[in-house]
Amino acid sequence: MEKEKTDKKDHILDVAEKVFSDLGFDGASTRMISGEAGVNMAMLNYYFGSKEGLFLAVFERKISSFQTLLQNIGNEGISSWEKLEKCIDKYVDRIIVNNCFQKLINREISISKRTDLSDKITEILMTNVLEFKKIFDEGIKSGSFHKDTDTQLLIATVFGTKNYIINAPQIASLLLGHDIRDEKFLEEKLKPRMKKYMKRLLKAYLMNDDDNEK
Amino acid sequence: MEKEKTDKKDHILDVAEKVFSDLGFDGASTRMISGEAGVNMAMLNYYFGSKEGLFLAVFERKISSFQTLLQNIGNEGISSWEKLEKCIDKYVDRIIVNNCFQKLINREISISKRTDLSDKITEILMTNVLEFKKIFDEGIKSGSFHKDTDTQLLIATVFGTKNYIINAPQIASLLLGHDIRDEKFLEEKLKPRMKKYMKRLLKAYLMNDDDNEK
DNA sequence: CCAATCCAATCAATCGATTGATTAATTTTG
DNA sequence: CAAAATTAATCAATCGATTGATTGGATTGG
Structure with missing residues (x-):
C-alpha cells in the first residue's frame, strides 16, 4: 500500500x-x-x-537526478576538457529527452514578479550552472584553458544555445530544415550533431593558439 | 484631440x-x-x-521597427568577417535597448497554442536569422570561414546566448555578479563585454587553425 | 444636440484553497 | 486476537477573491 x-x-x-x-x-x-x-x-x-508546492515538486523531481549527475563528473580524476566533454554529452542527452519540461523552466524563469517561486527555480538551476563554471575555472587555473576566457558569458552560450533550439522550435525547425519535434530526427541526427558542435565550439574558444596547446 | x-x-x-x-x-x-x-x-x-486584442496590439506596434535591422550590412562591400562584426555590434546594441519586449517574444513563442500570433513572431525573427546565415554561408564559400562550420547551430548560439542573458535575468545577475536590470551596468559594462566575447567566440570557431588563416 | 469618450457598477465564470464528513488503513490496547 | 483508538486518504461542497467582460449612464467636445 x-x-x-x-x-x-x-x-x-x-x-x-x-x-x-x-x-x-x-x-x-x-x-x-x-x-x-x-x-x-x-x-x-x-x-x-498548494499549486506552487505542486509546481516545485514537479521541478525538484526532474532536476535532482541531473544535479548529482554533473557533480559526479566534476569529481572524477580526469582533465578539465574531458570533464567538459562528459558534461556536454550528458547535458545534450538530458535536455533532448525532457524538452517539454525545459520549455516550462525557461518560460517560468523569465517571469520577474513571482519572486518566491522563481527564487527557488533560480537556486536549483544555479547548481548546474556553477558545476559548469567550476570546470571552466579549474581548467583555466591548470592552464589547459585560455586564461582570459569569459567563463560567465560562455555559460550563457552553453545553456543559451540549447534553450534556443528547444524554446523556439518553429525557428529551429525552419533553420534546420526538419521538424524539431520529430523524435527520430532528434535522437539520431540532432543529438550527435549538437554534441559535436558544442565540443568544437568550446574547444576553439577555450584552447585556441594564442598562448597554449598546439 | x-x-x-x-x-x-x-x-x-x-x-x-x-x-x-x-x-x-x-x-x-x-x-x-x-x-x-x-x-x-x-x-x-x-x-x-479584449485582452487578447490588447496583446496583439502590443505586438503589432513593435513589429514594424524590428524588420530590416541587419539587412543593409549584408550588402556592403566588406569582408564576411567585417560584416559579422558589424552585425554583432548592431544586434547587441539593439537587444539591450528593447530587452523587456524581447523577453515577451521569447516567452510567447514557446507556447504551442496561439498559433496565429507565433506564426507572425516566427516570420519576423527569421529575417534576422537569415541575415546572419547569409553572411556565414558567404564567408564559407569565399574561404575565409572554416568550411565544415555548422552555420545552423552557430546561429542558435548567437541568438541563444543573448536570449539567455535577457530571459533569465536572475541567473545572469547571479552569474555576472551584477543586477542585469541596471541600465548603467548594461550600457557601460555588459554591452562592450558581450560584443568582445561574441566576436572572439565566433572568430575562434570560424577561423581556427585547422585549415585556413594564419 | 449628438456622437465619441469615459467610468462606476456589476456580470457570470473561474480561480486556488479549505472545510467537514466519510472511508480506509494502521496502531494501540485490553 | 479482536475491539478500540488513531491516523491517513479521499470526497463533495463551498469559500472569498479575482478574472475578463459588459452595461447604462455621465461627461465631453465639436
Missing part, C-alpha cells in the same frame, strides 16, 4: 508536469490537473500544500 | 508591454494594466476589444 501512495503522487506529478509544460504555471489550473489525473482537487493541496 | 487619443492608446500599449513582459499573458490581469496606466478597465475593451 505504500507503493500505491507513491504511485499516485507520481502519477499526479506526471500529469502536472505535462499540463504545466503545455500551459505554463498561470495558464494551468489545479482543477484541470486534478481532473486529468483522475483525483480530487483537494488531493493536490493535501499532498503538495 | 486626435492627438490625445493616440497618446492615450500609446500609453496603454506602453504599460501593457511592460506588464505582459514581466508577468506573461496569463499572469498579467487587465485590472493591473488599466490601473498602472491610470485608465478605467473598460477602456481596454473599448479600445482593443
Whole structure:
C-alpha cells in the first residue's frame, strides 16, 4: 500500500508536469490537473500544500537526478576538457529527452514578479550552472584553458544555445530544415550533431593558439 | 484631440508591454494594466476589444521597427568577417535597448497554442536569422570561414546566448555578479563585454587553425 | 444636440484553497 | 486476537477573491 501512495503522487506529478509544460504555471489550473489525473482537487493541496508546492515538486523531481549527475563528473580524476566533454554529452542527452519540461523552466524563469517561486527555480538551476563554471575555472587555473576566457558569458552560450533550439522550435525547425519535434530526427541526427558542435565550439574558444596547446 | 487619443492608446500599449513582459499573458490581469496606466478597465475593451486584442496590439506596434535591422550590412562591400562584426555590434546594441519586449517574444513563442500570433513572431525573427546565415554561408564559400562550420547551430548560439542573458535575468545577475536590470551596468559594462566575447567566440570557431588563416 | 469618450457598477465564470464528513488503513490496547 | 483508538486518504461542497467582460449612464467636445 505504500507503493500505491507513491504511485499516485507520481502519477499526479506526471500529469502536472505535462499540463504545466503545455500551459505554463498561470495558464494551468489545479482543477484541470486534478481532473486529468483522475483525483480530487483537494488531493493536490493535501499532498503538495498548494499549486506552487505542486509546481516545485514537479521541478525538484526532474532536476535532482541531473544535479548529482554533473557533480559526479566534476569529481572524477580526469582533465578539465574531458570533464567538459562528459558534461556536454550528458547535458545534450538530458535536455533532448525532457524538452517539454525545459520549455516550462525557461518560460517560468523569465517571469520577474513571482519572486518566491522563481527564487527557488533560480537556486536549483544555479547548481548546474556553477558545476559548469567550476570546470571552466579549474581548467583555466591548470592552464589547459585560455586564461582570459569569459567563463560567465560562455555559460550563457552553453545553456543559451540549447534553450534556443528547444524554446523556439518553429525557428529551429525552419533553420534546420526538419521538424524539431520529430523524435527520430532528434535522437539520431540532432543529438550527435549538437554534441559535436558544442565540443568544437568550446574547444576553439577555450584552447585556441594564442598562448597554449598546439 | 486626435492627438490625445493616440497618446492615450500609446500609453496603454506602453504599460501593457511592460506588464505582459514581466508577468506573461496569463499572469498579467487587465485590472493591473488599466490601473498602472491610470485608465478605467473598460477602456481596454473599448479600445482593443479584449485582452487578447490588447496583446496583439502590443505586438503589432513593435513589429514594424524590428524588420530590416541587419539587412543593409549584408550588402556592403566588406569582408564576411567585417560584416559579422558589424552585425554583432548592431544586434547587441539593439537587444539591450528593447530587452523587456524581447523577453515577451521569447516567452510567447514557446507556447504551442496561439498559433496565429507565433506564426507572425516566427516570420519576423527569421529575417534576422537569415541575415546572419547569409553572411556565414558567404564567408564559407569565399574561404575565409572554416568550411565544415555548422552555420545552423552557430546561429542558435548567437541568438541563444543573448536570449539567455535577457530571459533569465536572475541567473545572469547571479552569474555576472551584477543586477542585469541596471541600465548603467548594461550600457557601460555588459554591452562592450558581450560584443568582445561574441566576436572572439565566433572568430575562434570560424577561423581556427585547422585549415585556413594564419 | 449628438456622437465619441469615459467610468462606476456589476456580470457570470473561474480561480486556488479549505472545510467537514466519510472511508480506509494502521496502531494501540485490553 | 479482536475491539478500540488513531491516523491517513479521499470526497463533495463551498469559500472569498479575482478574472475578463459588459452595461447604462455621465461627461465631453465639436
